[in-house]
Amino acid sequence: MSRIAELVHRAQESGDWSECIEAIPYARLIGIKLGSEAGEFCLPPKASNIGNPTLPALHGGALGGFMEMSAILHLMMSMEVLKVPKVVDFSIDYLRPGHYKDTYARCEIVRFGRKLVNVGIDCWQDDAENLVARARAQFLIE
Template sequence: MSDADNRLVAVLGSIPYARFLGVTAELAGDEMTAILPFADHIVGNPMLPAIHGGVLGAFMEMTALAQLSVAAPLKRQPRTVDVSIEYLRSGRPLTTYARATIKKLGRRVANVHVEAWQ
């Protein structure tokens, strides 16, 4: 395992909610893809059924944190300052994938763009 792989496993392992949801990630070069497998306990609306929006938002935030850990060793886990999410449709009962792009990485603040798809 490379250093980036070790950091990725460590950051996802340090987030209890990521373990609860079963979030994993694959690293190909410097490109990381996070994976949220579908499970019944993440359904928010059983009538549709649709994945709970909070689960999707948390998954995208975890993807951003994981990408930051892959980009550079972090002394401590960063805090989220602001999140803006645009839901384009309901999350279907399928495996969800996400990829993050670091737009700006400063000493104190990072701007990360995350896209999720099914």
């Protein structure tokens, strides 16, 4: 069993996903944390995630990466999968600037097929009704 499979298995049994998140280099790099609700993730302010220092605002790539990684982690947390799902398609709509403060993402499995899973991701900062971005993702699971 691979290292990530062991971590996922342990996390599924214990409910503590922090060790699994730390084992994924990109999740560690941008600083993803678990949110307060199931299927919710947090991206705390981090200087390396700034794209526009004048505002300051988050870099679009960091925001997109946060949303994609949140969906991957959500799938790993909610399914009996011991491998990291592979991205097939990812589409994001940037709705307003992501300012330099806590940013949240909530994921929802839209359709679950035999090999493909569709996930919707909503991203906000102060108010979940005022989205910063919305994304749709499709993942290959095996």
